[in-house]
Amino acid sequence: MKVFVSSTGRFFFNLSANVGVNSPNKKDDVELVQFAYFAMSKVPGTSPALRPVFAAVKPGAAYTGAANDPLTQAIIAHQRDRGGTQDGHISVINNPSVQYSAADGPHVFMLVRLVNNIFDFMPDDYPRLDKHPSCPAELKRAVRAILLPNPG
Numbered sequence: 001m002k003v004f005v006s007s008t009g010r011f012f013f014n015l016s017a018n019v020g021v022n023s024p025n026k027k028d029d030v031e032l033v034q035f036a037y038f039a040m041s042k043v044p045g046t047s048p049a050l051r052p053v054f055a056a057v058k059p060g061a062a063y064t065g066a067a068n069d070p071l072t073q074a075i076i077a078h079q080r081d082r083g084g085t086q087d088g089h090i091s092v093i094n095n096p097s098v099q100y101s102a103a104d105g106p107h108v109f110m111l112v113r114l115v116n117n118i119f120d121f122m123p124d125d126y127p128r129l130d131k132h133p134s135c136p137a138e139l140k141r142a143v144r145a146i147l148l149p150n151p152g
Contacts, residue, residue: 020089060136
């Protein structure tokens with residue numbers, strides 16, 4: 001997992017590799033995306049049709065990229081709902097300043113929208129995802145390594 005600060009000053013989590021179908025699916029990256037869909041299942045504004053699909057994603061569950069996995073199904077349903085590319089994976093944000101500037105457009109990286117929903121889900125604690133009781137172990141470790149590199 002990586003991070004960046006957008007041109008507007010918002011701190012964003014980024015992936016170190018794509019997550020989803022035919023992707024590396026590194027554990028901390030997967031857990032970030034799982035946690036984001038967990039958050040999206042709870043925030044206002046999520047489509048009622050998508051809410052149960054997102055709620056089926058369990059942060060920390062094992063993930064292989066299989067078509068029948070709840071995370072794959074959430075990614076595909078989300079892509080179908082928003083239009084644009086429907087490739088079954090969440091991409092690494094390669095150019096944060098350009099991609100964030102179009103955050104309301106249909107072709108913005110999905111991860112921007114996912115992280116924005118995490119922010120909406122826990123505005124008092126963001127970016128400290130590790131403080132949420134549903135934050136899975138590897139994501140918690142990665143967040144602490146980024147935000148608290150010298151905890152001693």
